[in-house]
Amino acid sequence: MITRFERFTLILFEIMKYWNKIASEIMKDEQLKGTHALYIITLYRFPEGLSAARLTDICQKDKAEISRSLATLETKGFVCKDGHYNAKVQLTKSGEALACHLNEIANTAVQQASQSLSKEEREIMYKCLSSIAENLRTISKEDLTR
Structure with missing residues (x-):
């Protein structure tokens, strides 16, 4: 899986x-x-x-x-x-x-x-990707090995 x-x-x-x-x-x-x-x-x-x-x-x-x-x-x-x-x-x-x-x-x-996506779906996608990038940026500054 x-x-x-x-x-x-x-x-x-x-x-x-x-x-x-x-x-x-x-x-x-x-x-x-x-x-x-x-x-x-x-x-x-x-x-x-x-x-x-x-x-x-x-x-x-x-x-x-x-x-x-x-x-x-x-x-x-x-x-x-x-x-x-x-x-x-x-x-x-x-x-x-x-x-x-x-x-x-x-x-x-x-x-x-992106032709198969509606304008709303594209906006959601960009919002989600931006959020993930920001969260990963924050996480990357932490020590995750502890």
Whole structure:
């Protein structure tokens, strides 16, 4: 019998697996990884720019991953930044164009993936997922091994 933990974990992993596959497919034309899509879309929401530290917090990735990815995105001409970690990072015009393209595809994918849900069901789903995430964030700060 599958436990609630297994079911929950497997569903989340499956969602992430397929989203990463979609993102990787989109980004391969630019010789970028699927994870770069998250950073580009996030930076697009902040036209005034973000520090790498703030991007780390928002995307919940480690500092080294963000630094490597930003260096790659800068080399490819999608972002511009100063040399130090807390400098503001902004999308270039080509980065903004890629972000618009990514947003279109992401919106289409999310619409198609949730087409069998009513608006109310989607709202409940997001509320539940947010609640679970917040509860797990709190629990992760506790010592559960006692």
